[in-house]
Amino acid sequence: QVQLEESGGGSVQAGGSLRLSCAASGRTFIGYVMGWFRQAPGKEREFVAAIRWSGGSTYYRDSVKGRFTLSRDNAKNTVYLQMNSLKPEDTAVYYCAVRRGSYLYEGPDEYDYWGQGTQVTVSS
Numbered sequence: 001q002v003q004l005e006e007s008g009g010g011s012v013q014a015g016g017s018l019r020l021s022c023a024a025s026g027r028t029f030i031g032y033v034m035g036w037f038r039q040a041p042g043k044e045r046e047f048v049a050a051i052r053w054s055g056g057s058t059y060y061r062d063s064v065k066g067r068f069t070l071s072r073d074n075a076k077n078t079v080y081l082q083m084n085s086l087k088p089e090d091t092a093v094y095y096c097a098v099r100r101g102s103y104l105y106e107g108p109d110e111y112d113y114w115g116q117g118t119q120v121t122v123s124s
Contacts (some may be wrong), residue, residue: 001026002024002025002026002027002098002112002113003024003025003026003113004022004023004024004025004096004097004098004113004114004115005022005023005025005115005116006020006021006022006094006095006096006115006116006117006118007020007021007023007118008020008021008118009094009118009119009120010119010120010121011121011122011123012086012120012121012122012123013122013123013124014086014087014088014122014123014124015085015086016086016122017082017083017084017085017086018083018086018120019080019081019082019083020036020080020081020083020094020096020118020120021078021079021080021081022034022036022078022079022080022081022096022115023076023077023078024077024078024079024096024098025077029053029077029098030053030054031053031054031100031101031102032052032053032098032099032100032101033050033051033052033053033098033099033100033101033102033103033104033105034050034051034053034072034079034096034097034098035047035048035049035050035096035097035098035099035104035105035106035111036048036049036050036070036081036094036095036096036097037094037095037096037097037108038090038092038093038094038095038120039092039093039095039117040091040092040093043092045095045108046061047061047106047107047108048060048061048064048068048081048094049061049064049068049070049081050070050104050105050106051070051071051072051079051104052102052104053072053074054102056071056072057104058070058104059104061106063089064083064090067083067084067085067086068081068082068083068084069081069082069084070082079096081094081096083120086120086122087122088122088123088124089122090120090122091120091121091122092119092120093117093118093119093120094117094118094119094120095114095115095116095117096114096115097111097112097113097114097115098111098112098113099111099112099113100112
């Protein structure tokens with residue numbers, strides 16, 4: 001049974017930083033992709049970034065490029081989303097998700113397993 005657990009959310013002021021973690025368990029994730037998504041109140045869930053577990057290739061939505069960085073620790077089965085220069089519009093519940101395969105899809109429906117989410121609040 002695949003399980004994903006996010007952590008690291010919190011409240012920061014604009015310009016601040018947070019590092020989210022997603023600890024994955026239940027199988028080996030070689031050949032999988034992990035995506036990060038976010039959902040603000042009243043809005044649809046949107047893609048943030050994704051990383052290939054094998055090789056570490058990454059892909060980001062335009063609005064977070066240069067501010068957010070994905071990395072992974074294979075030994076810990078954990079992916080990190082370092083978020084710098086946070087803006088109020090980054091406020092949302094952040095979710096990690098995994099899908100089998102190598103393509104870095106943006107659509108939430110392409111992902112098979114999801115974590116419970118962690119709240120990120122950025123105040124101006």
